[in-house]
Amino acid sequence: MPDVSLEASSAVDRLAAVRAAIARAAREEGRDPAEVTLVAVSKTFAAGQIEPVLAAGQRVFGENRVQEAKAKWPALKARYPDVELHLIGPLQSNKAQEAVALFDVIHSLDRPSLAAALAKEIAREKAKSGRQPRLLVQINTGEEPQKAGVVPAEADAFIAACRGVHGLVIDGLMCIPPIDEPPSPHFALLAQIARRNGLSMLSMGMSADFEQAIMLGATHVRVGSAIFGHRG
Numbered sequence: 001m002p003d004v005s006l007e008a009s010s011a012v013d014r015l016a017a018v019r020a021a022i023a024r025a026a027r028e029e030g031r032d033p034a035e036v037t038l039v040a041v042s043k044t045f046a047a048g049q050i051e052p053v054l055a056a057g058q059r060v061f062g063e064n065r066v067q068e069a070k071a072k073w074p075a076l077k078a079r080y081p082d083v084e085l086h087l088i089g090p091l092q093s094n095k096a097q098e099a100v101a102l103f104d105v106i107h108s109l110d111r112p113s114l115a116a117a118l119a120k121e122i123a124r125e126k127a128k129s130g131r132q133p134r135l136l137v138q139i140n141t142g143e144e145p146q147k148a149g150v151v152p153a154e155a156d157a158f159i160a161a162c163r164g165v166h167g168l169v170i171d172g173l174m175c176i177p178p179i180d181e182p183p184s185p186h187f188a189l190l191a192q193i194a195r196r197n198g199l200s201m202l203s204m205g206m207s208a209d210f211e212q213a214i215m216l217g218a219t220h221v222r223v224g225s226a227i228f229g230h231r232g
């Protein structure tokens with residue numbers, strides 16, 4: 001965790017501390033800090049709280065609900081057109097069209113019905129605007145029954161079906177390790193599944209463990225509370 005207290009500092013101070021911690025962790029691992037993208041997770045925070053972070057130069061943000069993002073981001077994007085929005089939460093197939101229209105990266109592809117819905121909407125969006133969101137498959141590395149994601153044993157077949165059956169371009173993988181276990185084995189497992197499937201984007205690590213994720217190859221860390229403070 002960055003050594004800046006949540007209470008005595010501003011989101012902009014904490015952003016700088018997180019950026020410094022990311023750079024430090026990358027260098028310790030012999031990696032170029034530019035290989036690690038900070039996804040600032042702004043879910044539950046209002047536009048007014050996000051604005052200073054935008055003004056400080058942060059451009060990549062994560063949201064976990066389509067409706068919330070739709071309410072907050074179009075106005076912010078009008079003022080900061082180079083914002084990149086990532087959907088990090090579960091996606092219902094009937095919201096695929098809205099998600100494809102709004103997000104640049106979708107981290108939560110985890111079932112055949114969603115792959116089919118995204119394939120249809122991405123083809124439509126591509127024809128209309130030339131835009132094509134990047135897609136990550138969510139892996140349920142801890143095989144938790146309540147958690148979204150493909151179980152590791154089914155990952156290769158699911159990725160192959162996304163590519164072969166649905167014609168999707170898959171760019172990487174995402175995981176959320178179990179809350180009560182050391183995260184590193186989960187990060188290592190995700191990296192291993194990515195490697196054998198030829199995937200380069202690894203979305204792993206949150207406020208409590210992004211440094212460990214970077215040590216194991218994360219290309220995208222999703223950091224919310226360490227920047228924006230505790231969610232109410």
Ligand SMILES: *Cc1c(COP(=O)(O)O)cnc(C)c1O
Nearest residue numbers: 041064088206207222223224225
């Ligand atoms: C909320 C959330 C995060 C950010 O969590 P913090 O612990 O606040 O950094 C990251 N990833 C996902 C999928 C989330 O839902």
